[in-house]
Amino acid sequence: MMVTGAISRLLVVALLVPMLLTAAPARAQAPLPATEAPPFHAQLAAWADRLDARAAELEAQPVLPATRIGPGALLKKGAEGERVERLAQRLIELGHLPPDLRTGRFDDAIDAAVRAFQVGLGLKADGKVGGGTRIALDRTPQEAARLMRQSAQAMRAFRETAPESVLIVNLPSQETTLVRGDRLELTMRSIVGRPERETPLLEDRITHIIVNPTWTVPPTVLKKDKLPNLRERGTTGIENAIVYLDGEPVMPETVDWKTVTPGRVRIVQQPGDWNALGRFRFNLTNPHNIYLHGTNEPRLFDRDLRTISSGCVRLQDARGLAELLLAEVGVTPQKIDDLLAKGEPQWIKVRPLPVRFVYWTATVAPDGTIRLHPDVYDLGEERAPTGA
Numbered sequence: 001m002m003v004t005g006a007i008s009r010l011l012v013v014a015l016l017v018p019m020l021l022t023a024a025p026a027r028a029q030a031p032l033p034a035t036e037a038p039p040f041h042a043q044l045a046a047w048a049d050r051l052d053a054r055a056a057e058l059e060a061q062p063v064l065p066a067t068r069i070g071p072g073a074l075l076k077k078g079a080e081g082e083r084v085e086r087l088a089q090r091l092i093e094l095g096h097l098p099p100d101l102r103t104g105r106f107d108d109a110i111d112a113a114v115r116a117f118q119v120g121l122g123l124k125a126d127g128k129v130g131g132g133t134r135i136a137l138d139r140t141p142q143e144a145a146r147l148m149r150q151s152a153q154a155m156r157a158f159r160e161t162a163p164e165s166v167l168i169v170n171l172p173s174q175e176t177t178l179v180r181g182d183r184l185e186l187t188m189r190s191i192v193g194r195p196e197r198e199t200p201l202l203e204d205r206i207t208h209i210i211v212n213p214t215w216t217v218p219p220t221v222l223k224k225d226k227l228p229n230l231r232e233r234g235t236t237g238i239e240n241a242i243v244y245l246d247g248e249p250v251m252p253e254t255v256d257w258k259t260v261t262p263g264r265v266r267i268v269q270q271p272g273d274w275n276a277l278g279r280f281r282f283n284l285t286n287p288h289n290i291y292l293h294g295t296n297e298p299r300l301f302d303r304d305l306r307t308i309s310s311g312c313v314r315l316q317d318a319r320g321l322a323e324l325l326l327a328e329v330g331v332t333p334q335k336i337d338d339l340l341a342k343g344e345p346q347w348i349k350v351r352p353l354p355v356r357f358v359y360w361t362a363t364v365a366p367d368g369t370i371r372l373h374p375d376v377y378d379l380g381e382e383r384a385p386t387g388a
Helices: 002-016 040-059 082-093 108-121 131-138 141-161 219-233 298-302 318-327 333-342
Strands: 166-170 175-180 183-193 203-211 241-245 248-250 265-269 280-283 307-309 313-315 346-358 362-364 370-372
Touching: 040 141, 040 183, 040 362, 040 370, 082 108, 082 131, 108 131, 141 346, 141 362, 141 370, 175 318, 183 298, 183 307, 183 318, 203 318, 203 333, 219 265, 280 318, 318 333, 318 346
Parallel strands: 166 346
Antiparallel strands: 166 175, 175 183, 183 313, 203 280, 203 346, 241 248, 241 265, 362 370
8 A cells, every 4th residue: 555655646746747858749730720820930939049048947957966777678567677776766866756665676666657757758658668768767957958959059040041831850859840831730740760770861852742652672671671581581571562683573482582682682562551651752852762751550650769760751641741732733632532542653743842851859849848859860969050
């Protein structure tokens, strides 16, 4: 009974503690109606001022102990060891766990404290200390202030050069935002490149949308992932894909792949709900073969840390973005349905839309809450001042 009462107190207290970090919203969101929302450039200026003001408050606070949990395996109920001890100590420092419940075993009290911490941050409250939760726990107020200062500077620089219509891909928050006519129209969760396959910071533009795209496996993925699959198991592991060897389609199980070099192989997945790009691809013009697209795995958007792609950006609401851009060239939602039903790739030229990839590790939510995001590529001070 004593432990149960302590857990209840932890939940109540934690929900009352104002937090510095929250995750991005779980679903694609429409902004306020254009008549109510201020121009986006004005919002950027207000956000930068808000970040600087909060950073000044944090910089004025005394430096307090901050135990680092550090990177490592996922921590959850039942785990034991030194990292659990550090987790307990960090929860005590943050006021989520009474000192007398310090332990080296991930018990019910630790689980409740972690869940309360996650609820306060808007993270998935699953009681597990993985990527996003661990990064948030390890962050100090001084580090938070630095992220806010950097992002405020980047937003001001972006504001000076950003066009009134632009698609913004913020890599740390793993979000994509559409601004048209200086009004925020749509924002959604995104999936970006994993640290070893970073999504580059680009200035580009969308030129075409492909409905029912095929997916040609990129060279890096082919070399590191798919060719090893062929060599070990005689299959690509990709549903409904055609394998080409020296330009000719082959049955993969009939080929001895051990001596085949990557340059001789091409793998193309056919259009459909199984396709890795989903039903929409947004073509850019960069030489890195980076583009935006949907996905056949929408469950992945439920993660707080979504740095899992090979460099391209997956969009939670690819259909929503496609409808907005295609409407400008007279393609209605019904026409899109007709194109989807054909099941074959359909290329549609759209009005060129600027795309900016930015690196803002601190943002401001519509309700004024400051959200801090992981430094997903460890750029820190190396990041360009413009963030793009």
